[in-house]
Amino acid sequence: MREWTSHKLADLIEIKHGFAFKGEHFGENPDGPILVTPGNFAIGGGFKDGKPKSYSGPIPEGFTLREGDLVVTMTDLSKGADTLGYTGLIPGGKTYLHNQRIGKVEIRQAGRLDRGFLYYALHTNAYRQHVVGGATGTTVKHTSPTRIGQYALFLPPIPEQQAIAAVLRALDDKIAVNERIAATTRQLGLAIFARAILEGEAVKVDIDSVSSNITRGIAPKYSDSPNDLTVLNQKCIRDGRVNLGPARRTLHEKVKAPKILQRNDVLVNSTGVGTLGRVALWMSGGAATVDSHITIVRFDEAQIDPLCAGFAMLRAQPEIEARGEGSTGQTELRRTQLGSLGITLPSRTKQRQLRPKLNALEEQANQAPAESQALIRLRDTLLPQLMSGRLRVKDAEKIVEDHV
Known part of the structure; x- marks a missing residue:
């Protein structure tokens, strides 16, 4: 030192x-x-x-x-x-x-x-x-x-500066690899879904007609307790996936059951400029809700496969983005606008065949972001300790080797 x-x-x-x-x-x-x-x-x-x-x-x-x-x-x-x-x-x-x-x-x-x-x-x-x-x-x-x-x-001296940067870069490199895995796996799923539509009899339905629930999220009363309910905001939805990094917490008892997320719910950013229209699939089993800037679309499994419908909405994202209305900076996507959107799916038989394939790909893809979140937490923990000299590079290297 x-x-x-x-x-x-x-x-x-x-x-x-x-x-x-x-x-x-x-x-x-x-x-x-x-x-x-x-x-x-x-x-x-x-x-x-x-x-x-x-x-x-x-x-x-x-x-x-x-x-x-x-x-x-x-x-x-x-x-x-x-x-x-x-x-x-x-x-x-x-x-x-x-x-x-x-x-x-x-x-x-x-x-x-x-x-x-x-x-x-x-x-x-x-x-x-x-x-x-x-x-x-x-x-x-x-x-x-x-x-x-x-x-x-x-x-510190230049050699130690370079060693510190190398330790932190190893974590960032692994995070970047995970991002590519998630993106490639999602692209593969979308390609399989599109091929199923082209090879069979396509079906077009309005979202409203095959949904059991289309609702905006809550106006949360935020909590700092880690035991309270996770609440997602617009920053959490990007590239078709949910990133829990920017999520916050809210009191569970204040949230009604229809607004508690269920697996295969589709989340749509519904206000603002730049984020409106972004779509993500909720594939987690964890308890969570969304704030009032996000719309939850829950499909009726008796009528349609919800995972296939989610992929159909991912493909329709450009059209969803174009449906926002309002003045500059105040754009809104109303429930009726989203519900009237037509989505294209393969036949019901094809949907049943696709479900296990798409589910397996999504499970694989979701492991990568989950690992990345753990690596980000580790990086953010090591960063101030390395930059202050409180943690030696050799000790940090051992910690990183156990995680990469």
Whole structure:
């Protein structure tokens, strides 16, 4: 610990704002450079692909991001989005740009600070509290290079920095593998479902006619007790699955039975811009409910296979997204709009044949996110201990080896 030294970030890094790219040059061009926005940052940090915003106009020199570049959000995505100050590494395979809402982090002296160590240092709660605590703005929060530069970073020698980053990266690499497993398995299930429709007699039904329950969730009274009922919010629904990470707790006795989730329920985000229309399948046996921004669709198993119907709704997500109504920022998906949606399924006989195949794939796919949640908790536990020097790298390596 005697070799660890304290430094202001401003002495170690420089943060460069992006360029004010004009909106008239953005479109649907799949081959154009993609603008990085606060929406490309996962809650908790890390880069993720969102809906691409492609650019076709002139690009000033120096504003193209390269693979491995470290970037940081300078504003929230929107009110309550909670992405301020999050960092991410630019992936390869595409060309990316950044505007004034995103800062590119450049290390002044590579011999004093390792990029990987810096990446994880900017994921700590201490750093987040520093940025959010000094944020400006009311509706949308902002930070600045000056504010970020005031953060004090505790540095070990470069070899130890690299070793710490390697331990944490091993966990993140395993989490990324699990994400690919879940995505690939879901794609396989959707392909099997689509083939069954093409090869047999397709049936089209309105959701309302084959559902036993279509209802919005609750207005929760939140609880901090781990023994209370899990309540999902819109952040929990992404990529067709439920992520329990952003979930909270509410009092169980306040929730009526129809709003307690059952296996094979379909969950649909039903308010807001950007999240409205997202669909997820609830495959867990755990007790949970949803808040009032999410609609529960429960299919009548006497009429239709609920898992097949869930896959039909996953395929219909673009149409569901287009059904939202209302003014900017106040978009709603009403129950009647969702209930009147027609979904296409294979014949009842085909549905019975598909059920065990789709169920097996979903069971396999759901193991990967569950493992990832455990790895995320482990990473978040090790992170502050490693960054403060309270935990030795060798001890952390042994812990990680037992989990990866």
